[in-house]
Amino acid sequence: MDVLERIKQQVESNPVVIYMKGTPQLPQCGFSSRAAQALQACEQEFAYVNVLADPEIFENLPRYADWPTFPQIYINGELIGGCDITLELFQQGELKKMVTEAMENAKAT
Amino acid sequence: MSERIDMIRKKLTEAFSPEQLDIIDESHLHAGHPGARSGGGHFVATIVSTAFAGKNMLVRHRMVYDALGDAMNTDIHALSIKALTPDELNN
Numbered sequence: 001m002d003v004l005e006r007i008k009q010q011v012e013s014n015p016v017v018i019y020m021k022g023t024p025q026l027p028q029c030g031f032s033s034r035a036a037q038a039l040q041a042c043e044q045e046f047a048y049v050n051v052l053a054d055p056e057i058f059e060n061l062p063r064y065a066d067w068p069t070f071p072q073i074y075i076n077g078e079l080i081g082g083c084d085i086t087l088e089l090f091q092q093g094e095l096k097k098m099v100t101e102a103m104e105n106a107k108a109t
Numbered sequence: 110m111s112e113r114i115d116m117i118r119k120k121l122t123e124a125f126s127p128e129q130l131d132i133i134d135e136s137h138l139h140a141g142h143p144g145a146r147s148g149g150g151h152f153v154a155t156i157v158s159t160a161f162a163g164k165n166m167l168v169r170h171r172m173v174y175d176a177l178g179d180a181m182n183t184d185i186h187a188l189s190i191k192a193l194t195p196d197e198l199n200n
Contacts, residue, residue, distance in 0.1 A: 031187055068174050068181040069188065084189055085166045 003060045011074040014047035015102035019061055020071040021052050028052055031083040035071045038090040042099040075102050113150055113184050117177065121156055124176035128195050129157035135189075149186025155193070162194045 022028030024036040051058040065079040089095040136150040161169045169192035
């Protein structure tokens with residue numbers, strides 16, 4: 001499968017997904033670590049893709065959403081941003097709402 | 110080190126004519142971590158410009174990435190962005 005098609009499938013089949021360096025348990029970058037922690041604090045399940053373990057995605061994700069850096073967080077198939085935006089949304093209480101809503105919608109369908 | 114900051118400052122100034130622009134090089138904080146091997150720096154940029162008015166955060170960050178262009182792939186490994194309008198700064 002084409003890598004862009006693969007990314008599309010990942011972000012569309014998971015209500016919440018983070019593309020990060022490392023894993024939530026063993027993050028390999030401070031920015032990925034902080035973004036994953038914010039998602040964990042939302043107390044909902046989320047999917048993750050370790051871009052360091054998937055060179056093809058590492059190379060191509062930036063052009064998928066025209067976003068040059070990692071981590072990237074997608075909710076309902078749409079990029080919401082990287083670490084800065086995710087943390088800002090979390091501090092505003094918005095992230096938890098968005099994540100919870102996405103998970104509930106996914107369960108309902 | 111400061112050459113990179115000058116380059117970032119020049120690109121952002123040209124793109125946004127900012128009322129305020131602060132760029133901090135935090136590369137030393139990240140030396141040696143796995144992601145830093147490529148040699149790109151870690152920077153924090155605070156940009157205050159009317160160019161961001163009416164635009165959401167995602168769009169603002171994209172504007173900044175676009176303004177920096179290829180430097181995002183070469184000199185900059187990570188960039189933390191605070192993009193505000195003058196009104197937001199004062200409130």
